[in-house]
Amino acid sequence: DAGITQSPRYKITETGRQVTLMCHQTWSHSYMFWYRQDLGHGLRLIYYSAAADITDKGEVPDGYVVSRSKTENFPLTLESATRSQTSVYFCASSESPSEQYFGPGTRLTVT
Amino acid sequence: LAKTTQPISMDSYEGQEVNITCSHNNIATNDYITWYQQFPSQGPRFIIQGYKTKVTNEVASLFIPADRKSSTLSLPRVSLSDTAVYYCLVGFTGFQKLVFGTGTRLLVSP
Numbered sequence: 001d002a003g004i005t006q007s008p009r010y011k012i013t014e015t016g017r018q019v020t021l022m023c024h025q026t027w028s029h030s031y032m033f034w035y036r037q038d039l040g041h042g043l044r045l046i047y048y049s050a051a052a053d054i055t056d057k058g059e060v061p062d063g064y065v066v067s068r069s070k071t072e073n074f075p076l077t078l079e080s081a082t083r084s085q086t087s088v089y090f091c092a093s094s095e096s097p098s099e100q101y102f103g104p105g106t107r108l109t110v111t
Numbered sequence: 112l113a114k115t116t117q118p119i120s121m122d123s124y125e126g127q128e129v130n131i132t133c134s135h136n137n138i139a140t141n142d143y144i145t146w147y148q149q150f151p152s153q154g155p156r157f158i159i160q161g162y163k164t165k166v167t168n169e170v171a172s173l174f175i176p177a178d179r180k181s182s183t184l185s186l187p188r189v190s191l192s193d194t195a196v197y198y199c200l201v202g203f204t205g206f207q208k209l210v211f212g213t214g215t216r217l218l219v220s221p
Contacts, residue, residue: 035211042198043155043211090154099145102154 003027006091006103014111019078021106023091029101031094032074033058034066036087037105043090049074081110115199115212122218129186131215133199136180144175144182145200149214155198159184186217194219 004025013019023032034046035058045058047066055066063085065077074093078085088107092100116134123129135144143162147155159166161173161182172185186193196214 042213045211092154099157099160100155102156105152105154 004091004093004101004103006089006106008106009104010107012109012111013081015082016080019081019108021076021078021089021091021108023074023076023103025072025074025091025093025101027093027095027101028071029093029095030071031096031100032068033092033094033100034064034074034076035090035092036060036085037090038087046076046089078108081108083110086110115201117197117199117212117215119213120216120218122220123189124220125190126188129189129193129217129219131184131186131197131199131217132181133184133212134181135199135201138179138201142179142201144173144179145202146171146173146182146184147198147200147211149196149198158197189217189219191219191221193217 007022030051033048035043036046037043044060046060046064047055047058049055049068052068052071055068063078065079068074086109088105090105091103094100143160145160146158148158149155159168159171159173161175163175163179166173174183194217196216198214199212
């Protein structure tokens with residue numbers, strides 16, 4: 001089915017481990033985004049990408065790495081997970097920066 | 112980055128019109144204003160977008176005054192299923208650095 005998917009949907013990991021969250025979209029949208037959502041903070045932009053091989057930092061990029069070798073995939077890696085990175089992570093894609101289509105989210109717990 | 116301010120919560124009853132206002136005092140010339148709706152355990156869903164004056168679609172209207180320092184999302188005749196969090200988003204179309212507000216939690220009661 002067409003759309004935007006995220007995997008895994010739930011993840012528990014330990015402090016210091018590397019974790020990669022996957023995002024895949026089938027619309028061939030140019031833009032892709034990663035957000036985190038925490039209670040009291042709403043959605044905060046981590047990284048975004050305007051096209052394959054073009055990425056840039058958002059509001060809260062520290063501790064995260066992204067890549068975009070293919071238009072349809074935009075993985076987010078936590079190089080050394082910390083407890084403060086426990087959150088719900090949303091991926092989104094769009095053809096314009098404003099009208100974004102969001103995935104179902106990944107709930108990450110770092111113990 | 113443009114910051115937005117919204118009421119934390121609002122209450123309404125079925126069948127009423129609901130207006131949610133967002134302040135964005137330092138909006139830039141190129142910015143569009145977009146509203147999203149989010150249900151629990153789901154990603155946000157696009158509702159409406161505008162640049163100035165008034166925009167209307169099948170689910171909502173968006174009112175933007177001439178100075179563009181605020182905007183109002185209007186939901187006509189809400190139902191229980193409109194209970195959700197509503198986010199106002201102001202975007203730099205040139206730099207794609209978008210800022211979500213903290214959202215307004217709308218509770219619709221019977």
